[in-house]
Amino acid sequence: MTNTDCWISISENSDFSIHNIPFGIFSTKSNTLRAGVAIGDQILDLVVASELGVFNSLDFNPYVFESKTLNDFIALGKEITSKVRTIIQEELTNVDSVLKTDSSVFVNQKEVQMHLPVFVGDYTDFYSSIEHATNVGTMFRDPNNALLPNWKHIPVGYHGRASSIIVSGVDVHRPMGQTIAPDAKEPTYGPSKRVDFELEMAYIIGKKTSLGDTVKVENAEEYIFGKVLFNDWSARDIQKWEYVPLGPFLAKNFASSISPWIVTMDALEPFKVAGPEQTPKVLPYLEYKGERNYDIELQVAIKSESGEETVVSNSNFKYMYWNMAQQLAHHTMNGCNINVGDMMGSGTISGKSTDSYGSMLELSWAGKNPIQLKDGTQRTFIADNDTVVMRGFCQKDGKKVGFGEVKTKLLPAKQ
Incomplete structure (x- = not known):
């Protein structure tokens, strides 16, 4: 199956190929919020598709x-959801598809609002x-002992604020908060001077558990529906003052931005790769077999x-270093329950080279090395009215599966 087999025109470089079929929620001027699938530069309206009988072979309520x-x-x-995706692929490559009988089944992506x-x-x-983690530890602790003692033994995490997760295109105001100057004895209140992006991905829980249950590494991916791009906004100066002793709070909870299309784990299956070697050996409940990492190219731009x-x-x-299966196994090992729609952020994704770091904190090395922009200005952190754009895609053997983008503008603080 290739894009040329599809009777909908799809650009060769489109993130939304016939191999993808990501799910999202959209609305138009004439239609309320509803589920859709991205294909090329179009959206397949799943409400209309179900009314045409496309999913009649499956036993579920199309509402x-x-x-x-x-x-x-x-x-x-x-x-059910995997079969829905397969049926859509079959219909889009069937020249006699019932989808051809109703022009309202497709909507141009430029004409919708995503939610x-x-x-x-x-x-x-x-x-x-x-x-x-090594970069941050080198900057703020000890270059010779950058990682904390537990880091290679557990997937470190914290519970964030779900209410401030927003979709791409929603602007964010520069946060206010307490900060303290390097030589000051007392903090001051005002706008953060060090607003930062964090290049992350997030996965969406697709299967609930009950309180007391645990998820094992070997079947963890059964509980993951799909993934999105994730910009976990951070205020580094607020974070530095407040994170001791309990960890991130106001520096992290003012906004986190996600891309609108959920790329399923089915679509990502061909792009599995081996992860880095984990030394020392992890405890038995975190041990895994096979390829559990994913080759997803990521990019961040500042507009x-x-x-x-x-x-x-x-x-x-x-x-x-820690894969999603290990993260979920660790998250539930104490009996913590999970629910459909819960979101798990990967943490900042940095590579080994300086141009692959996933935050301005690292790229500018805490403000010491300004980044030159094409318009002649420089950045150590994000300036007012900058727009941060993140993109991601997989590509292998002629197949491309992408996430689109998450785009967010930083507005001045509300004082």
């Missing part, structure tokens, strides 16, 4: 496509890139107020 979120659809389980694809009840953020865009980072999800 799930009329919901304001994908939670009810995802909760049907992969025995949060799921209701996020809970959000957890991990700290799973060894390159990122200044002048309108010019500068790529500042090229990274890859395959660098992650």
